[in-house]
Amino acid sequence: MASGSEQNAPTAPAAPIGLEALEARLRQDLEWLALPGKSWTPKTERDGVPVLDVAIIGGGQAGMAASVALSHLGIPNVIYDQSPLDYEGPWATTARMETLRSPKTLTGPALGFPALTFRAWFEAQFGLAAWDALDKIPRMQWMDYLRWFRRAMQLDIRNEHKVLAVLPRADGVVELKLTSPQGESSVLARRVVLATGRDGLGGAYVPPLAAQLPRARWAHSSDLLDYATLKGKRVGVVGGGSSAMDSAATALENGAARVDLLIRRTELPRVNKGKGSGNPGLVNGHQHLPDAWKWRIRHYVNAQQVPPPSGSTRRVSRFANARFLLGTSIKGVAVNDGVLQFDTNRGRLDLDFLIFSTGFKVDWSVRPEYAAIAPHILTWRERYTPPAGDEDTELADSPYLGPVFEFQPRQAGAMPGLERVHCFCYPATASHGTVSGDIPAISDGAYRLAQGIASLMYSEDVEYHYANIQIYEEPELIGDEWTPAEWALPSGEPHR
Known part of the structure; x- marks a missing residue:
């Protein structure tokens, strides 16, 4: 038996096992659980054209998680x-944060498999000591993890395929018009999942002020922008959230002469109310709440605003040529000799370039691929009127979704098949909570999405499945497992 000192001796830090060993463990876990599951849905065609069970639009973390859940x-x-x-996703293109704001311990899209977590991926390469020393996950390291996730799970992702149109049909399928380097094509699917991210049903929000500026002199924080072109320029950033800090810091790091953050609030928000609301009760219960409570919770979080991460804010503060102009609002703008002259409540401010870090909005007009379905989609605006003072454009414009994230029609029967399109991106938050994009x-x-789709597909094909039950003939007994007993009552004895 080990002595007390031996029992309490610290163990040596675990050495990296390598990704090959991690992938072997993941394969073993899946094999032990008999995953992915055996296909059980009927093969379907329309006019000789094969029909996919589910087509997922978007190969970021939400699309990949949905794909794995469905496959299982x-x-x-x-x-x-x-x-x-x-x-895929924003991480290697438009995202500019140094690290994720989410705690490193969140398991994200791992779907309950320890070997599929970021931590497992990280420790397999760098060891336990490096994990313990890690504070937040570097952005590009998260991207590398997602790339590994795709390969480890052998996902069928067709890259460089842009959706031109989503067309529900009355015959039980949705047609997708696509374009790729090979040309235009069509795909039929029984269900379509929109896993299209933060701006999944629209695009960047820019205030009306942008219309008064030359297009070459401003950008939204989500735009593909070469920040090296801002070297030596006076840059303004409208907003005080995380993307504002990331944009400001990136401009400063690329040599901007000065960066001014124009923030209407007199103080930055300090508490992340969304984080405070995160628990399994809300994750699983939001969808079942009355509309009034759904609105009340989401509006409160929106109104309080999410503070920028401390690290992102300090990243800006490191520069002496950065200014936090709190309590500043823009009243007007003029362009003179190439200089953007802003009239603010604190006086005139001259800039060379302006970045709007003003978030996103549902805006069907900038998503022509949804032109056919947009007029028919029921929104929260049509279903719920909040109390005076609790108006919220983001929530009002959000689709009013069914229990499987499915779009619902404004008018019954106006677009057959609309409910076959499932909104698994950020605008689902009003109906389902933050379960369709954010890491936690x-x-x-x-x-939830996969189980709901499985239920719907079984119900649609119940006659097919019932017929399969009837013709199922695999015997479990072959007839020689027993010998019938001969037994008769003695003459004259009553049956008991």
């Missing part, structure tokens, strides 16, 4: 993403 339930699926291979509960959302 035996539902074949294909992902279409407009980005080149390994550039993405696995919960993916399983």
Whole structure:
């Protein structure tokens, strides 16, 4: 038996096992659980054209999590993403934070598999000591993890496929019009999942002020912008959230002469109310709340605003040529000799370039691929009127979704098949909570989506499945497992 000193002796830090060993463990875990599941849905065609069970639009973390959850339930699926291979999502393109704000311990899209977590991926390469020393996850390291996730799970992602149109049909399928380097094509699917991210049903929000500026002199923080072109320029950033800090810091790091953050609030918010609301009760219960409570919770979090991460804010503060102009609002702008002259409540401010870090909005007009379905989608605006003072444009414009994230029609029967399109991106938050994009509960959302789709598909095909039950003939007894007993009552004895 070990002595007390031996029992309490610290163990040596675990050495890296390598990704090959981690992937072997992951394969073993899946094999032990008999995953992915065996396909059980009927093969479907329309006029000789094969029909996919599920087509997923978007190959970022939400689309990949949805794909794995569906596959584990035996539902074949294909992902279409407009980005080149390994550039799905914003991480390697428009995102500019140094690290994620989420705690490193969150399991994200791992769907309950320890070997599929970021921590497992990180420790396999760098060891336990490096994990313990890690504060927040570097942005590009998260991108590398997602690239590995795709390969480890052998996901069917068709890159450089842009969706031109989503067309529900009355015959039980949705047609997707696509374009790729090979040309235009069509795909039929029984269900379509929109896993299209933060701006999934619209695009960047810019205030009316932008219309008064030359287009070459401003950008939104989500734009593809070469920040090296800002070297030596006076740059303004409208907003005080995380993307504002990231944009300001990136401009400063690329040699901007000065960066002014124009922030209407007199103080930056300091408490992340969204983080305070995160628990399994809300994750699983938000969808079942009355509309009034859904609105009240989400509006409160929106109104309080999410503070920028401390690290992102300090990243800006490191520069002496950065200014936090709190309590500043823009009243007007003029352009003279190439200089943007802003009239603010604190006086005139001259800039060479302006970045709007003003978030996103649902805006069907900038998403022509949804032109056919947009007029028919029921929104919160049509279903709920908040108390005076609790108005919220983001929530009002959000789709009013069914229990499986499905779009619902404004008028019954106006667009047959609309409910076959599932909104698994940020605008689902009003109806389902934050389970369709953000790292903390993405696995919960993916399983909710997959289980719901499995239920719907079984119901649609119940006659097919019942027929399969009837013709199922695999015997479990072959007839020689027993010998019938001969037995008769003695004559005259009553039956008991």
